[in-house]
Amino acid sequence: MNTNKVWFVTGASKGLGLSLVKKLLANNYRVAATSRTISALKQNIPNFSDSFLPLEMDITNDENVKASIEKVIDHFGQIDIIVNNAGYSQTGTLEELSDKEVKQNFEVNVFGLLNVIRHSTPYLRKQRSGHIFNISSIGGFVANFPGFGIYCSTKFAVAGLSESLAEELKSFQVNTKPGQFYSMLLWLQNTR
Template identity: 65%
Template structure:
């Protein structure tokens, strides 16, 4: 492993981002990490000459540009970008307000785009690097009541990452889109997840799945974030890493279900589908 590589990780004060930063520092890498609170980063990670905590508002291009510049000033380069920051907005499409929806997209999608716009120029000049975009298995299959908006943000992440992979390839920059399943982090804690401001009681299925995520799945997720961190480091050292990567047995099973559903549906309606040809 090339321990001289510099990692830039967003959303690093908790969850998968925190697990990754800790593993990177323990392994000897240099790491710049962002969070809305620098103190939260220092409290969670500690202090080290190889660690640069940066308080960053990912929804602000100015703030993101400053974070990237601070990293370059401190370490001289950026090699691996991990767009990990994001949060889950629970709520049906009808009950979520415009402000709630746009807030989720601002962080999960436009925040990621801000990082790409500000960090990729350095990778491109180096003619090397690796961009990890963390989506969710909800970016491949969206049939979860009350998670439509969150899944929509992750579908957007998947789509833009597919394009990014093609755009970066000629510059020697690798791109990996990760679809995590459920990992045992604080992602579903009441402090992290957002629930609808004006819930509609008629959506009983949405309330049931909301309750299940907050009270049953939270704390009992089947996947280990420390194993995910080690796996991402391993992927970063591969000469030809995958563009699409499922992370977790549950993610694999849900993806297979989606593939089977699409295949069966496309075949069932094939005659209608191809009937539009001249």
């Protein structure tokens, strides 16, 4: 894959997102990475270069997401690969979770991802190329995990909107890959 491509990775300060960002930077890709706090990114990726743009972003704030995408365009001149990785697992039985806990899990896992899609796809459609990876979970395909009903329902939503998005963007040569993190890494490995 052409290392001039620009990756935009949400939820990049720890876990899978951080691992991906480190791998991309080690292979000379240009990367914009987001976290709720920029200090978390700076702490975990201390050697900055022009090919790395750390961004503090609240994925649940539509205007903040829009401003972050615009910063990527201003810095790199383009955006090519979106990795919607930000999210969290809300645990608790369905009857014990509060309305606030349920809504917050949907705000982050579904509507936050949708905010990124809304503000990045106009650039991908205009350039008639790109990829979107919406990181899901096995919980987005089967929900037989007691105590994870709300989390699973958010991931089912991600799978459904990803399938529809793939059809909406197909004629613009933008590929959408719903699925788990390992499927994205396999795709990355096979496109080198």
